[in-house]
Ligand SMILES: O=C(O)C1=C[C@@H](OP(=O)(O)O)[C@@H](O)[C@H](O)C1
């Protein structure tokens with residue numbers, strides 16, 4: 001036995017000896033990183049290659065090299081097998097003959113089924129001490145000379161423990177990887193191989209293949225000479241270790257073949273599109289791919305259009321401030337943005353949208369239509385181009401449509417999807433999962449739709465378009481809801497005869513206005529809106545005004561902070577949305593509108609707000625639907641007003657992203673304000689706002705409202721879980737800071 005020794009690291013080790021078998025890039029990096037972490041007393045390496053043995057010691061990768069395997073693993077508490085997948089078999093056979101005590105064995109093979117098979121063959125069964133693992137890290141560099149202690153930092157390591165694997169062994173392996181800065185996740189074995197076949201093995205195969213194809217052409221020198229960034233980027237991984245990759249493909253044959261078949265099918269579709277000059281298909285594939293690539297990290301983290309990250313949370317810390325000043329334009333109107341995508345998609349021809357809200361909610365709607373085959377370019381600085389497919393051109397999406405936090409997406413889509421000839425499942429996040437969908441499912445069923453909901457009429461919704469035969473009806477809404485109204489009008493585009501919806505109080509009428517803008521006849525008669533099927537929508541231009549619901553935070557901010565003078569540009573002032581202006585004015589606010597004009601069927605204006613002392617009022621009930629999303633901000637105004645503000649007739653607030661009556665009352669009380677919730681409203685006595693910690697309940701409007709409250713607070717207000725602010729108001733902190741509201745973000749990984 002030859003033993004080469006270097007100095008070792010010192011910090012209090014909790015593992016004794018670690019043996020690393022196979023000192024290539026992965027094994028070497030693990031060994032080196034573990035040595036530096038101080039987690040173990042010594043790291044012993046084993047590798048048959050004499051050059052590697054030398055280097056491993058001189059480069060400080062291991063404490064010592066013990067080339068013969070039995071001696072290397074003797075007395076080790078943790079053994080890492082980092083040899084190529086096909087070499088695993090012979091190493092395991094040798095290990096199986098040894099008495100290793102309670103040593104935990106793990107590996108780094110990139111195909112887990114093959115490794116586990118090899119373990120079973122060697123041992124007769126997989127020992128509980130064996131923890132299959134796979135670090136998702138690598139580099140086109142190979143060999144011990146490339147060993148890098150930081151290689152796994154912020155990379156994923158997937159462990160695929162079996163039913164009989166000892167949890168303590170799993171924990172030990174997890175601990176070792178975590179010491180190297182890796183994120184360790186557990187996954188079922190088969191899932192791992194399937195996922196890796198698609199995300200790692202297939203791209204490597206393509207890269208090797210493309211370079212080989214080009215290299216074997218006679219003009220290859222020319223090709224390589226002119227091969228610029230694209231070629232270099234795409235083929236970088238073709239420089240990876242051929243032996244290792246040969247083994248990977250032999251070991252993960254079936255999963256790779258499945259991925260390759262899917263890819264081959266899609267590639268031949270693209271070939272046909274190129275051959276036939278099918279520009280729409282090409283653009284569709286490219287835009288979908290580009291978006292997927294842009295949102296790669298968020299998709300990977302299952303955010304954005306997908307589940308919000310469980311582990312990530314953002315807190316706001318808003319500090320007491322003085323006044324707000326300046327001219328700003330808040331992002332585009334959320335309600336209008338949703339509708340622009342929906343109507344643009346089912347229109348004939350191209351729709352150009354400007355001022356589109358690039359928030360998670362409206363992006364979820366955009367993604368839903370992409371999933372249904374609509375080619376949508378953008379958004380790029382608020383510009384979106386929708387290549388409409390006509391009323392009957394949508395295609396079944398490949399899977400459930402996930403709309404995140406967005407009630408508007410789910411309810412409006414429900415109506416539209418009831419008219420399609422395919423089945424769709426609509427799902428959302430935990431907050432949306434609690435919101436009532438019976439209000440749309442019941443009337444849609446009455447029109448002939450087949451819809452399944454979860455218990456209590458909650459999401460997910462399964463809408464069986466093909467089993468539905470929609471018939472128009474006259475519906476009198478029990479609550480004032482623009483979402484319900486819009487849902488039924490959209491279903492009405494597909495229903496036999498006329499569909500009319502009567503509302504108990506005026507609600508936002510963007511759907512009616514926009515349908516007309518697309519050339520679709522809508523009859524509005526007092527509280528009743530009616531559509532009839534048999535007409536078509538024609539693509540058009542849409543200029544989305546700034547969202548009055550987002551502007552509302554700044555209107556309140558300027559009204560409560562002494563010395564403020566703020567102008568909000570190009571804000572939508574549709575009469576069904578201006579409750580916030582009416583209510584604030586009734587409280588004494590100084591609000592002036594200028595530059596009033598109409599843009600694409602929607603009135604807009606610049607709104608100037610100057611500080612003025614506010615007084616408490618009884619909020620007129622007819623204003624409630626006109627300010628439905630602005631109450632959290634208005635409650636802050638009430639807390640800063642002199643005297644009592646009373647709100648009634650607003651029970652709808654209890655079924656928004658959170659129970660906005662309860663959550664706001666709780667928050668205000670935390671800050672020292674008397675706020676008494678009632679079943680349909682709240683009673684707030686103005687007073688001095690103190691500091692404290694507020695739970696936003698993952699509700700964007702709660703978060704932003706308390707951030708504004710800081711202007712009048714005596715100490716910092718810390719607001720937890722503010723990630724959902726991005727649903728309606730991306731860039732809120734920066735814009736708020738630009739006018740003098742001091743909010744810091746605290747990321748909790
Ligand atoms: O139609 C719309 O775009 C919306 C309608 C309102 O919901 P309800 O219809 O539930 O009142 C509002 O709260 C929501 O933010 C957007």
Ligand SMILES: C=C(OP(=O)(O)O)C(=O)O
Nearest residue numbers: 405406407408409629656
């Ligand atoms: C209620 C809201 O939105 P949605 O219903 O679309 O989730 C809101 O933005 O305040």
